[in-house]
Amino acid sequence: MIAPLAALALAASACGGGDSESEPSGSESSDSSGSESESADSGETFEAADCANGSTSADTFKVGSILPLTGNLAFLGPPEIAGVGLAVADVNSAGGAAGNDACFLSTDSGDTTDNSVGNGSANQLVDAQVSIAVGAAASGVTENIIGTFTDNEIVQISPANTATSLSGASDYYFRTAPPDTIQGGALGDLLIQDGRQRVAFIVFNDPYGTGLRNVVQQTVEDQGAEVVYGAEGDGDEFPPGQTTFSSEVTAALAAEPDAIVILAFDETASIIPELEAQGWDNANSYFSDGNLADYSDSFDPGVLEGAKGTLPGADAPDEFRDRVSSWYEDVEGSALDDFSYAAESYDAVILAALAATRGEGTDPNTIRENMRAVSGSEEGSEECTTYEECVALLEDGTEIQYRGPSGIGPINEDNDPSSAFIGIYQFDGDNVNQFQGAIEATSDEASQ
Incomplete structure (x- = not known):
């Protein structure tokens, strides 16, 4: 039985709809170069954090994404990519994760009309030895690639999958979107x-x-x-x-x-x-x-x-939307006009970085073992809302509940948001x- 939700309280929220054709960046390169410009909205400047050739999860908090640059969910690509990119920037500005710098490698998930796109990208991220893979957006794409990440023991975190069939699908699969x-x-x-x-x-x-x-x-x-x-x-x-x-x-x-x-x-x-x-x-x-x-x-x-x-x-705060749009404008050349799943994408990366910090390692298994704990599953966890604040608590030996812009509750035993x-x-x-x-x-x- 599905319990009626009508009696639950309404809370203020806002999110625009839109479409953007900009192609996100994030290829591996020999250095971490990137464009830099003055952000009109947030007052900050951002640059790409491309992954250096030869980097692995052993020495880098290596964030791969497998999100829709093409296909029937391509309109979700820009805000999701921007959320990942902003999170990587915030991790680096706070000193990295578990003592390692963060970098960003972006790939295309495509859609279920051509599974070869997602399959190729999943294999690319495996070969790149990423710490986590953020994506896919479509549940059908994830059902096709989840085995690749699980078999290779790489943590996959989707910011947008909602299919009920994915609850508890793998020890290596998490999501920041509700089922x-x-x-x-x-x-x-x-x-x-x-x-x-x-x-x-x-x-x-x-x-x-x-x-x-x-x-x-x-x-x-x-x-x-x-x-x-x-x-x-x-x-x-x-x-x-x-x-x-x-x-x-x-x-x-x-x-x-x-x-x-x-x-x-x-x-x-x-x-x-x-x-x-x-x-x-x-x-x-x-x-x-x-x-x-x-x-x-x-x-x-x-x-x-x-x-x-x-x-x-x-409803992500205006400050977050300004910052995530500024990241996309600085790195990709255009402001966002859609913020769907930007917050969930951001929180996927921050949770993983906190898990790496708690476990003192940026490898996928360390992250997997600590994901639920930093989301608030441990008794007596203290709530914190920024990466820097949460890291300080962890360094003091305090268990935390990261409560980011997506507003989700602790990760449950099915690796889903509990609320x-x-x-x-x-x-x-x-x-x-x-x-x-x-x-x-x-x-x-x-x-x-």
């Missing part, structure tokens, strides 16, 4: 709060899509609503990468729903026009983190006005998602 037992409950409760009683799903056949659908379905059915199309076991899912949706939309509308939940990535840009062409009012459509983006340049004004959606994550925030958004007349409120819930509450 869909939390987001699915929030999205299902949102439907019920809005009075929806006949729900249809247009969902792709992907672990993320079907896993989230299953939780939302259970949540709404437990509260008396009916799933009239796209239910678990009905076989209505479409394959990732599909570009035309006439038959799916026709079948969904024939079931006479009062709400349609779209669980997809880039395919959403083709689904929305088809729904509109067949007479559906998209104010009755619902989105999730995989497609909750800025559509102001994609559709005519008003097409999505009133539509709602959910996005895991707390997290889910933001609620609504599209305005310009087809831009605007924050309405946030629900904080624990994984225990969501699985009862």
